[in-house]
Amino acid sequence: MKQKNVVCLLMVFMLITNVSAARAADKKKQAVVESTVLKLNIDEAVKLGIANSIAMQKVKNQIEVSEVIDKNSQQSKKDLEDAEIQLNVAQQNLYAGMYDLYDSEAQLNAAQVLFAQDKLPQDITLPDGSSYPAGTDISAFGPLAATVRAQVQAQLDQAEQALKNGKARYEDGVNDYTSGEQKLKVSKAYAIASISNKLGTSTITELRSEPLGELMMTMSSQMKKITTYSYDIYKNQVAMLIQKNYYDVLKNQKLVQLREKTMERGQIQYNAVSNAYYLGLKAKEDVLLAETYYDSTRIAYEMAVQEYNKAMLELKKNLHLPADAQVLLSDVEADKEKYFNIEEGVESGLEKRLEIKTEEAKLVMYQQLKRVVSSSGYDENDNEYKEAELLLQKQELELSDKKCEIATLIRQSYETMNVLQKCLPIIQEMQKKAAENLEIARYKYEMGYPAESALMEKLNIESLSGTMAEVIASQENLAEIEGKLVEMTSGYNLARVKYLNDIGELPYK
Numbered sequence: 001m002k003q004k005n006v007v008c009l010l011m012v013f014m015l016i017t018n019v020s021a022a023r024a025a026d027k028k029k030q031a032v033v034e035s036t037v038l039k040l041n042i043d044e045a046v047k048l049g050i051a052n053s054i055a056m057q058k059v060k061n062q063i064e065v066s067e068v069i070d071k072n073s074q075q076s077k078k079d080l081e082d083a084e085i086q087l088n089v090a091q092q093n094l095y096a097g098m099y100d101l102y103d104s105e106a107q108l109n110a111a112q113v114l115f116a117q118d119k120l121p122q123d124i125t126l127p128d129g130s131s132y133p134a135g136t137d138i139s140a141f142g143p144l145a146a147t148v149r150a151q152v153q154a155q156l157d158q159a160e161q162a163l164k165n166g167k168a169r170y171e172d173g174v175n176d177y178t179s180g181e182q183k184l185k186v187s188k189a190y191a192i193a194s195i196s197n198k199l200g201t202s203t204i205t206e207l208r209s210e211p212l213g214e215l216m217m218t219m220s221s222q223m224k225k226i227t228t229y230s231y232d233i234y235k236n237q238v239a240m241l242i243q244k245n246y247y248d249v250l251k252n253q254k255l256v257q258l259r260e261k262t263m264e265r266g267q268i269q270y271n272a273v274s275n276a277y278y279l280g281l282k283a284k285e286d287v288l289l290a291e292t293y294y295d296s297t298r299i300a301y302e303m304a305v306q307e308y309n310k311a312m313l314e315l316k317k318n319l320h321l322p323a324d325a326q327v328l329l330s331d332v333e334a335d336k337e338k339y340f341n342i343e344e345g346v347e348s349g350l351e352k353r354l355e356i357k358t359e360e361a362k363l364v365m366y367q368q369l370k371r372v373v374s375s376s377g378y379d380e381n382d383n384e385y386k387e388a389e390l391l392l393q394k395q396e397l398e399l400s401d402k403k404c405e406i407a408t409l410i411r412q413s414y415e416t417m418n419v420l421q422k423c424l425p426i427i428q429e430m431q432k433k434a435a436e437n438l439e440i441a442r443y444k445y446e447m448g449y450p451a452e453s454a455l456m457e458k459l460n461i462e463s464l465s466g467t468m469a470e471v472i473a474s475q476e477n478l479a480e481i482e483g484k485l486v487e488m489t490s491g492y493n494l495a496r497v498k499y500l501n502d503i504g505e506l507p508y509k
Contacts, residue, residue: 038328247332350407
């Protein structure tokens with residue numbers, strides 16, 4: 001007997017030990033699972049999405065490109081101005097050299113004519129100090145005539161060689177000038193082609209180098225300004241995308257919970273009716289109705305789970321997380337107490353929206369184009385001036401049209417947000433009434449007490465009051481309203497995010 005007791009005690013001890021070990025293992029496993037779950041609130045999700053966004057990397061790359069283009073424009077402007085100055089100096093030197101060559105050649109020709117007549121081409125002074133003016137007959141020098149002739153010939157040969165060398169240098173100068181002129185023309189043509197491509201000009205084919213360089217600088221600086229400004233815009237667009245994904249996940253998560261709750265209600269109802277049927281208290285048709293309704297809730301639940309999984313995968317994709325990553329999101333309450341002034345919103349959007357900034361930058365470019373055309377010698381009678389003026393007017397119209405478009409978009413966005421904000425408390429009250437109506441329908445069914453109701457009249461089934469059909473109709477009505485509440489809450493949150501984005505409010509910088 002004692003041996004049996006000992007054995008029993010040992011078995012009990014081993015059982016307790018195994019249970020304790022299993023519980024410890026389960027806790028450890030649970031701790032490991034929890035440590036691998038990525039827990040995020042909406043701000044953390046947005047920051048993670050921005051940090052991992054390839055789109056933001058592309059924008060950053062474009063900013064760097066715009067900085068290179070801006071520096072290149074500065075250098076191009078300097079090169080154009082320097083080339084123009086150097087060309088002007090070279091031209092002046094060529095003209096001066098040409099006049100010097102003509103004068104030297106005329107003097108040499110006159111000297112050669114006199115020498116051919118055996119006369120001195122210029123004044124000379126002999127070693128004994130005696131001087132002879134130009135035009136003196138060389139034969140008058142007597143025995144020194146041969147020596148004088150040789151000296152004069154040597155001087156003429158030296159002057160002729162110098163003239164030849166001067167002509168060669170002049171030809172080299174002409175070639176250098178022509179080459180520099182051609183390079184300047186090519187540089188200007190490239191710059192004007194670039195301006196034509198970006199500003200849509202067609203008649204403007206020639207501009208002065210200095211104002212042309214200024215226009216290139218204006219264009220590159222404005223584009224750099226827009227590209228840099230767009231970084232925060234795109235960052236907030238990425239943030240809005242992540243927020244949408246986040247709210248979609250929360251919405252579908254709540255719908256899954258609602259569908260599960262509805263399914264549980266259907267199952268409870270089905271079990272209760274089945275038990276009553278077996279006791280002979282309910283009809284077979286009640287069991288069939290309850291079973292059909294329960295099956296429909298199971299289908300709705302599976303569909304809700306599918307939509308939730310799709311929404312979660314979309315969020316993971318935009319956060320650049322693995323598809324099998326475990327993510328847990330914090331809930332976000334709708335800020336229904338916050339109200340916005342639409343006029344202030346429109347004013348903000350017209351000041352901060354990227355589309356407006358872009359059109360304003362283009363306006364600055366066209367204003368500069370008109371100044372450059374004017375400073376290049378064109379007036380209101382020239383086609384170049386007329387084209388610049390018309391392009392400027394067109395851009396002013398584009399800016400005005402864009403402002404009207406943005407203002408309308410903001411007002412539409414505001415209306416959507418405002419309507420959802422007003423409807424939220426209404427549908428919340430509807431949910432309470434639908435839940436109360438379900439309780440009444442159940443009570444009537446359980447008590448077997450038929451009575452007309454507004455819901456039965458709405459569904460045109462007044463004769464089914466107090467039956468299983470009324471209970472199921474009440475359950476479906478509650479489930480529908482609960483789903484609408486989730487959809488509307490999520491819709492309001494998204495509408496609020498979109499409105500803030502539309503008016504240019506940038507919470508993420």
